[in-house]
Amino acid sequence: MFRGKWKFLLGIILLVMIVIAVYVFFLYQQGGTEYYNPPVKKIDDPKMQILSDMTVLSQTVEAYYAKNMRYPDKLEQLKPEFIDKIPLETGTEKSFIYESDGLDCYRITVSQPSRYGFKELFIENGKIIQK
Amino acid sequence: MKMEKSYKNKGIRLLFYFLLISIGLIFPVASFAETPNLTARTLENEIMNILGKNIQCKKIVVQIRLSQEKPNEIKTLAVKFENAVIGDLVADYITILYEKPVIDFNQLKKAKKFKIISSSEGKVGILISAKAIERYIAGRVKKLKNKQARVSIRFSPPYAEYFFDIPVSEIPPKTLKLLNKYVKGKRLEGYTALQMKAKDNSLFALSSKVIVNHFLIPGAIRQELQNMFNPFYRIPVLSPLRYSINNVNVQNNYLFLTN
Numbered sequence: 001m002f003r004g005k006w007k008f009l010l011g012i013i014l015l016v017m018i019v020i021a022v023y024v025f026f027l028y029q030q031g032g033t034e035y036y037n038p039p040v041k042k043i044d045d046p047k048m049q050i051l052s053d054m055t056v057l058s059q060t061v062e063a064y065y066a067k068n069m070r071y072p073d074k075l076e077q078l079k080p081e082f083i084d085k086i087p088l089e090t091g092t093e094k095s096f097i098y099e100s101d102g103l104d105c106y107r108i109t110v111s112q113p114s115r116y117g118f119k120e121l122f123i124e125n126g127k128i129i130q131k
Numbered sequence: 132m133k134m135e136k137s138y139k140n141k142g143i144r145l146l147f148y149f150l151l152i153s154i155g156l157i158f159p160v161a162s163f164a165e166t167p168n169l170t171a172r173t174l175e176n177e178i179m180n181i182l183g184k185n186i187q188c189k190k191i192v193v194q195i196r197l198s199q200e201k202p203n204e205i206k207t208l209a210v211k212f213e214n215a216v217i218g219d220l221v222a223d224y225i226t227i228l229y230e231k232p233v234i235d236f237n238q239l240k241k242a243k244k245f246k247i248i249s250s251s252e253g254k255v256g257i258l259i260s261a262k263a264i265e266r267y268i269a270g271r272v273k274k275l276k277n278k279q280a281r282v283s284i285r286f287s288p289p290y291a292e293y294f295f296d297i298p299v300s301e302i303p304p305k306t307l308k309l310l311n312k313y314v315k316g317k318r319l320e321g322y323t324a325l326q327m328k329a330k331d332n333s334l335f336a337l338s339s340k341v342i343v344n345h346f347l348i349p350g351a352i353r354q355e356l357q358n359m360f361n362p363f364y365r366i367p368v369l370s371p372l373r374y375s376i377n378n379v380n381v382q383n384n385y386l387f388l389t390n
Contacts, residue, residue, distance in 0.1 A: 030347035031321075038290035038324035039339050056288070059380050063387045066226040066256025069194055069211050082382050083288075103196070104207055104228075126254075 046090045047116045051128070053087040057096060057108055058123045071100040091115060171195040181245045182210065186369050188225075189214035198231075208232045208250075210372070218367045220259060220267045223385065227372055228254040245371055255374040257366075257388040261286055264386070275301050288381045289326060290339065296320040305359060309352055313343045320344055329379040329388060333362035 043049045057075065060082045064072050072078060075086050075098045088095060089110060100106035105125060113121040120131040175193040182191055190213040198204040212225040232250040239245060261284040272280045281296040297319050299307065307314065321343040328335040338357055341348040348356075366376050366388065378389040 027347045027349065028345055031342045031345040033322075035342060035347070036292075036294065036322040038287055038292060041289075056380075059387060059389075060382060062254075062256055062389060063258060063382055063385060065228075065254075066211075066258050066387070067224045069192065069209055069226060081384055084383055 049090045050110060050116050050121070051130075053090070054096065054108055054110070054121075054123050054128065056083075057087065058126055058128075061100075061106055061108070062126055070102050071104075071106045073100060073102055074098060171197055177239060178208075178210070178245055181239070181243055182212075185245075185371065186212060187216040188212040205232055205234070206230070208234075208247075212369070215369065217257070217369065218365070219270065220364075221263050222257050223260050223263055224256070224258040225369065226254075226256045227374060247373070253374065253390065255376065255388075255390040257376065258385040259388070260385050286381050286383060286386070287324075288383065290324045291327060291336075291381050291386065293323045293325065295322070306356065309355055309359075310343055310348075313346045313348070315344050318344075327379040327381060327386065329366075329376050330362075332366045332368065332376050334364040334366065334376075334379065334388075335361045336363050 043052060060078050061071060061075075063082050064078055067081075075096070079086065086095070089112070092112060092115065094111050097109040097111060098106070099109075107122055107124045109122040110116065110118075113119060118130050120129065122129050175195050178195075179191050179193045182193075192209075192211040192213075194207075194209040194211075196206045196208075198206045208229045210227050213223070215222050215225045217225070229247060229250040230252040233248040235244075235246040235248050264284050265282070268282045268284075272282070279298050280301060281294075283294045285292045285294075299314055299317050299319055302310075302319055310319065313319075321341065323338050323342070324340040325336040325338050328337060336357070338353050341353050341356065368374060374390055376388045376390060380387050
């Protein structure tokens with residue numbers, strides 16, 4: 001009777017120890033310098049993706065203003081100082097429509113807003129307008 | 132007699148009208164003289180000189196655009212500071228944009244003080260480079276007893292990556308208690324990927340990954356560390372300007388803070 005119980009208890013302790021050892025090994029294995037990189041974020045929803053890309057672009061345009069006291073004439077001027085790659089519209093891979101008077105007004109528009117479930121979708125001077 | 136009287140009355144009336152007209156003519160000229168003659172360039176220089184005395188920076192640029200409809204009204208006022216000292220940090224660029232600002236001209240002329248009474252909208256943009264943050268950390272390291280600490284930063288939008296190698300002796304006891312299991316030798320070496328948040332001029336770091344001495348730190352400990360350190364920096368407001376930082380995002384070369 002007792003032997004059976006002891007065996008069971010030892011089995012459990014062994015199992016817990018194995019689980020802990022595997023977990024510690026996992027933590028150790030994930031801590032190498034090859035893992036010195038940020039987690040990759042993926043957005044599956046095209047609607048969320050387009051909103052995220054537009055927000056990033058708008059923030060980058062605002063950062064350009066903070067340095068130059070004027071908005072860029074075209075998005076390419078943001079490269080490479082403020083952004084590595086200008087995002088394209090998800091799905092269509094078209095460029096965002098960018099308009100600016102250079103001084104105090106800019107607008108980033110999506111060419112086909114209906115594709116993402118909007119009648120209108122644009123960012124004007126940092127404010128997102130979605131209808 | 133009647134004729135004479137009416138002539139006298141007419142004369143008095145004429146004099147009265149003349150007085151009224153002249154008062155009407157003189158007063159607008161006097162009040163115009165009270166409001167400053169808005170020459171954008173002179174006003175820009177005046178503001179620049181006043182701000183230069185109050186704010187420690189390498190260069191100040193002031194840009195005033197007057198309203199086309201009302202030439203005496205300012206449409207936008209933008210002020211840019213290069214290498215401006217904000218607390219212990221030096222921001223590469225700080226740009227503040229006021230729309231339709233009302234400037235206190237009395238203070239500006241008499242007391243040589245820059246004060247904005249009101250504005251319809253305002254924008255603030257602060258750019259801080261990785262190098263500026265590293266310089267700030269280097270300054271902190273100089274104050275340590277053991278100066279063998281190495282920290283470097285890389286911006287990988289939307290994350291800020293920190294690489295560190297710090298002597299255990301310089302780690303606060305509370306932090307050390309949390310990381311006790313992961314301390315093997317005399318040093319704490321590792322990596323962290325952070326996302327930033329800002330609220331009411333305070334900066335918060337949200338860690339998405341922490342590696343210490345070859346160990347990936349579990350989420351619960353990461354959370355405790357996060358609570359311990361946040362907010363990690365309070366952004367001082369450059370006096371006499373007023374703004375509140377509530378937004379931050381990591382860009383290729385800069386940390387970009389906005390209102």
